Amino acid sequence: MIYLDHNATTPLAPAVIAAMLPVMSGVWANTSSQHGPGQEAKRRLAGARATVARLLGCKPAEVIFTSGATEANHLAVRGLLAGAPANRQRVLFGSVEHAGHLRLARALAAAGVQVDYLPVHPDGTLDLAAAQALIGPDVALVSLMAANNETGVLMPVADVAAWAHAAGAVMHVDATQFIGKQVFDFATCGADAVSLSAHKFxxxxxxxALLLRQGVPLLPQTLGSQERGRRGGTENLPGIVGLAAALEALGDITAQAKRIAALRDRLERGLQAALPDTHVWCQGAARLPGTSCLRFGQLSQEVVLQRLDRLQVAASSGAACSSGGSAPSHVLTAMGVSADEALATVRFSLGAGTTVEDVNYLLRELPPLLAPLLCEDLLSAP
Ligand code: PLP
Incomplete structure (x- = not known):
């Protein structure tokens, strides 16, 4: 099988399994226990926290381990909003945030919080003028993703953070798709809080984890003594050790990004040459190196994914959490794409395991399967 769905999730790196196994079998005591095994678990936790902090450019005390990015996003938005002054209760979300994060936005709005959305241009990039105009003195928090999971488009989080800070607001960044694929440094990224998830790298x-700048007020959403009182619950030590090992195993991110971007470009150009009806969304925008969001004429995503399945290629119709549904992608809809075109869109996301042979296989096998369908599609068009 050729796996081209790395934005949904990734396989465990061998170094991650090697780091986790001995912790699962031998370091299972509670980190809060006073006895020797508990103290050993606590030492391992501190070691993993120090590694994460070193590799992400923050202080160990700025790392709050969570169950993933969804929880980190919720903790950031609810926790920072609760910590904001009473005269600042408006929240701005990116309009193309992850589906789970937009559910939170809608839940806040339903509860009476004033929520507004930062629009994007038709090419998927953030509308900077609109964003700047929306950030006013009543804004408590701006929550914006660093990179979109469907199109791969990179968002100008440093600019938006500067405007948020100038207006007295705090800045949260969902860097779930960014960290591991691009070089990241918390100290200089401009954000006050950053979410990440280990299974994406x-x-x-x-x-x-949620990285939270020291001194930024946050009201915990799960009460308990762990994580300096900011996120209660016995820590998932094997997971935390695995997260640290995954960051360590990333190696030279710049070199890997260059390799993957070259493969992605080869795939897109090859498909466009073989099937001229191929349209790549956001092709001219700054994007994550491995993400390709495209449509073949008006061929429905079901038909294309079926053919890919036949070729033993795993791709997706968009975000994993919303694929399988028949609604057009909210990301493409926010870009002004029609429902028909959105429902014809598929996403390839390349990653560490992707090879030039994988891309060549797809370029050889997919066009002959789709070309006759595209002809039929053209003939049946009104
Ligand atoms: N944010 C973005 C941008 C994502 O792509 C995802 C996962 O698809 C999430 C958040 C949710 O991450 P998790 O699975 O760790 O909750």
Missing amino acids: QGPKGIG
Whole structure:
């Protein structure tokens, strides 16, 4: 099988499994226990926290381990909003945030919080003028993703953070798709809080973190003594050790990004040459190196994914959490794409395991399967 769905999740890196196994079998005591095994678990937790902090450019005390990015996003938005002054209760969300994060936005709005959305241009990039105009003195928090999971488009989080700070607001960044694929440094990224998830960069599922700048007020959403009182619950030590190991195993991110972007470009150009009806969304925008969001004429995503399945290629119709549904992608809809075109869109996301042979296989096998369908599609068009 050729796996081209790395934005949904990634396989565990061998170094991650090697780091986790001895912790699962031998370091299972509670980190809060006073006895020797508990103290050993606590030492391992501190070691993993120090590694994460070193590799992400923050202080160990700025790392709050969570069950993943969804929880980190909720903790950031609810916790920072609760910590904001009473005269600042408006929240701005990116309009193309992850589906789970937009559910939170809608839940806040339903509860009476004033929520507004930062629009995007037709090419998927953030509308900077509109964003700047929306950030006013009543804004408590701006929550914006660093990179979109469907199109791969990178968002100008440093600019938006500067405007948020100038207006007295705090800035949260969902960097779930960014970290592991692009070089990241918390100290200089401009954000006050950053969410991440290990399973997007060959770490285990069910573990992530919120990086929170020291001194930024946050009201915990799960009460308990762990994580300096900011997130209660016995820590998932094997997961945390796995997260740290996954970051360590990333190696030279710049070199890997260059390799993957070259493969992605080869795939897109090859498909466009073989099937001229291929339209790549956001092709001219700054994007994550491995993400390709495209449509073949008006061929429905079901038909294309079926053919890919026949070729033993795993791709997706968009975000994993919303694929399988028949609604057009909210990301493409926010870009002004029609429902028909959105429902014809598929996403390839390349990653560490993707090879030039994988891309060549797809370029050889897919066009002959789709070309006759595209002809039929053209003939049946009104
Ligand atoms: N945010 C973005 C941008 C994502 O792509 C995802 C996962 O698809 C999430 C948040 C949710 O991450 P998790 O699975 O760790 O809850």
